[in-house]
Amino acid sequence: MKYNTDVIFSKILDRYIGIEYGTKLRSIRFVRPGKQRMEKKTHDATNELERYFDGEAIDFSLDVDISYLSPFEQKVLMETRKIKYGKTITYSELAEKIGSRAVRAVGNALGKNPIPIIIPCHRVVAKKGIGGYSEGIDIKTRLLELEQVNANNL
DNA sequence: GACGATAGCCCTT
DNA sequence: AAGGGCTATCGTC
Incomplete structure (x- = not known):
């Protein structure tokens, strides 16, 4: 399985957010700001997260991959x-x-x-x-x- | 076996 | 009223 990663910056958290996805959502990571990063917004989840951070009371309804957990x-x-x-x-x-x-x-x-x-x-x-x-x-x-x-x- | 992103009870100030 | 110790509980590693 191959994964892609989007990146946005959340001002309210003061963190870069990495969104990793294949056919389903794989992981979300919080990265402290330090080095400047290029934002990348291709996946629906990324868009929804931006709206979330902008204060929209959004319900996420994306497919998530947690099959490898117990x-x-x-x-x-x-x-x-x-x-x-x-x-x-x-x-x-x-x-x-x-x-x-x-x-x-x-x-x-x-x-x-x-x-x-x-x-x-x-x-x-x-x-x-x-x-x-x-x-x-x-x-x-x-x-x-x-x-x-x-x-x-x- | 030990260790938790717990909770509840029972003490002591 | 607030905080500390003790323990029941149970899924991971």
């Missing part, structure tokens, strides 16, 4: 995709939805999410507190703030 991890991520824009659920609620009590395993699975934002793992929070985020809590916080602002504008 069944449990896939379950967790599929369930995570159902969380609507501007909403959050807790790790334990998510575990319950997939019929498990492995609350912490859910956290681990989310940490392996290859396609953040589009699989909105930032919308899964701890019962008390925000929980973790592999790209850094500040990123998670900004994403949630962005969504809260725009969800209120409905």
